[in-house]
Amino acid sequence: MAGSSKGAGKGRGTSSTLPAGIADATTALRRRRQRRQHRLWLRVGITACAVALVVAATWVVGFSSLLALRTVHVEGSTLASDAQVRQRAAAPIGTPLARVSTSEITERVATMPQVAGVDVSRSWPHGVVITITERTPVVQISSEQGWGWVDQHGVLFHHTNSPHQRLPRAQAPNDARLRKDVAGVAAVLTPQLRKELNQIVVRSPDDITLQLKDKRQVIWGSVRESKTKAQVATALLGVKASVYDVSSPANPTSR
Numbered sequence: 001m002a003g004s005s006k007g008a009g010k011g012r013g014t015s016s017t018l019p020a021g022i023a024d025a026t027t028a029l030r031r032r033r034q035r036r037q038h039r040l041w042l043r044v045g046i047t048a049c050a051v052a053l054v055v056a057a058t059w060v061v062g063f064s065s066l067l068a069l070r071t072v073h074v075e076g077s078t079l080a081s082d083a084q085v086r087q088r089a090a091a092p093i094g095t096p097l098a099r100v101s102t103s104e105i106t107e108r109v110a111t112m113p114q115v116a117g118v119d120v121s122r123s124w125p126h127g128v129v130i131t132i133t134e135r136t137p138v139v140q141i142s143s144e145q146g147w148g149w150v151d152q153h154g155v156l157f158h159h160t161n162s163p164h165q166r167l168p169r170a171q172a173p174n175d176a177r178l179r180k181d182v183a184g185v186a187a188v189l190t191p192q193l194r195k196e197l198n199q200i201v202v203r204s205p206d207d208i209t210l211q212l213k214d215k216r217q218v219i220w221g222s223v224r225e226s227k228t229k230a231q232v233a234t235a236l237l238g239v240k241a242s243v244y245d246v247s248s249p250a251n252p253t254s255r
Helices: 002-016 020-062 082-089 102-109 176-186 191-196 226-236
Strands: 071-075 115-123 127-134 137-143 146-151 156-160 169-171 197-204 207-212 217-221 243-245
Touching: 071 082, 082 102, 082 127, 102 115, 102 127, 137 156, 137 176, 146 176, 176 197, 176 207, 191 197, 191 226, 217 226
Parallel strands: 071 127, 137 169, 169 197, 217 243
Antiparallel strands: 115 127, 137 146, 146 156, 197 207, 207 217
């Protein structure tokens, strides 16, 4: 009986103990599973942190007042005050800068008559910069309001009480077509003609005259071929006469 008990005990001990190779493999598998779980949780944690950072950054940039518009800086405006430009721009102070529509500000400022071009950009963290390119006058036309500045396209964009000393002067009806015609003539005048010019007189599209010093005049006709007419009229200034007719530049006359 005793021998049987010892044999039974020995048999039970042997069955409960795994061979060394199997035990090592089991331990290695358990460790690999733990490492995989650790890496998985690490990736989950990193992803969660990244999402949280993106959400926080989106809120800060797009919805909070931390990066809101506070200042509007104006550059390049001499004919309108900075305050006038800001008023026309109507930039939404207090709005998160990322949500400020620079295109809408550009459209509003571009309606100002003296503006030929405008660029609006964000200046982080709290500003907007409005850079203006103003129209360039080529002639000034006498009017009831004083003197109106006109650019090369015939756009009337500014008034002064007294004439500008360096701009050609003109008299013309208040008509967009005639303003464009007189601007076309003024833009091509040679330095010699500018020096001798008193004023340009426009009565109709086909009746443009340059009134010069010493009561001389140049019959210009229409705005067509103005560049050629300017060259021919300049050459005729060397001829002593009171009237120079370049309305047909191929056949000029003087008297």
